[in-house]
Amino acid sequence: MSKAYGDGSNKEDGTYLNLSVIEVKQVEPDLLIASLRYEIESESTKTLQNKINQTMKKALMIAEKKEELTISTEQYSVYKYSKPGKEGENGKEIWKGSQAIVIKGKSAEDILVLSGQLQEIGLVMSDLHDEVSLEKLEEVRTSIMENAINKLLSRAKKQLI
Known part of the structure; x- marks a missing residue:
């Protein structure tokens, strides 16, 4: 029966x-x-929201033709602010939405072409960046782990010889 490490056996009995x-x-x-946004101002919330909804519907119809791309809508915002008036006049309240x-x-080419099409209907580019996909991270993690294990096995075999 072999003894487990730390069970009181003498460490010097083995290597x-x-x-x-x-x-x-x-x-x-x-x-x-790529992140694009549509922005609009209006005195009427109804007009503003309808215009945002119509533009985004059109944007999604254009974008959905690209099956290899993932498309999502985000960050819907509507708020009121006071637009300063001319000197001596009161400002007026305006609604802003995006x-x-x-x-x-x-495919960078597909994304850039689609971004251009969306800009033609009134959207503006907010952000464009690249990153490593989860699939590639997992692939690299597996490869690194296999390489590390092989190096350890090689070192262990050299020590045993």
């Missing part, structure tokens, strides 16, 4: 070997994310 390895890999982003659409995909 203990601790091995460690560090594996590092540079990963290039493979996912492009909504964003986010496009994600691996």
Whole structure:
């Protein structure tokens, strides 16, 4: 019967070997994310909200033609603010509204073309950035772990020889 480490057995009865390895890999982003928004001002909330809804409906109809891209709407906002009047006049209350659409995909060309089409109907680019997709992160993590384990096994075999 073998004894477990820490059960009171004498450590000097056997050989203990601790091995460690560090594996590092540079990963290039493979996912492009574009965020565009539609903004409008109006004296009427009804007019403002209808215009936002119509524009976003049109934007989604254009965007949905690109099956390889992921499209989502975000950040719907409507609020009132006071627009300063001319000197000696009172300001007037105006409603402002906006909504964003986010496009994600691996084809920069498709995203840039679609972004241009959406800008033609009145949306403006808020953000454009790239990042590493979850799929690629998992692929790299698995590869790094396999490499690290192989290095450890190789070192352990060298120590046993």
